[in-house]
Amino acid sequence: MEKLLGQRIKELRNHYNMGVKEFAQRCGLSHVAIFHLENGRTVKPHKSSLYRIANMFGTTVEWLLYSKGEMLPNGTKEISIYEQQISNQWKEEAYQELKNKNLMMEKEIERLWKMINHFTNPVVL
16 A cells, blocks of 8 residues: 555654654744644645655655655755754744834834824814
């Protein structure tokens, strides 16, 4: 019987001797997402999720989905701390960008409320 996607993800995770949380963290997904993939609860995973797993752990999306080819066509990939730092740096940059946009929106909302109050409050002479 052919292995399912979840079984192949679990096989890959076990090959690198990682728990679900560490595996998920390294590929930038939640541990719940990995748990659902492994247990077949996610029927149609996002392509981006599969690409993240494949790129981080040295496999291919074709192997993950269809078991085509070898699990690790280029051998076991060294998962370095440097790659994790790059991933964390990207997340921090994205967080800061969202935070800055949020501050701008808050200022704009405050400005709009002042305008609304100016036009809705009666002027006392």
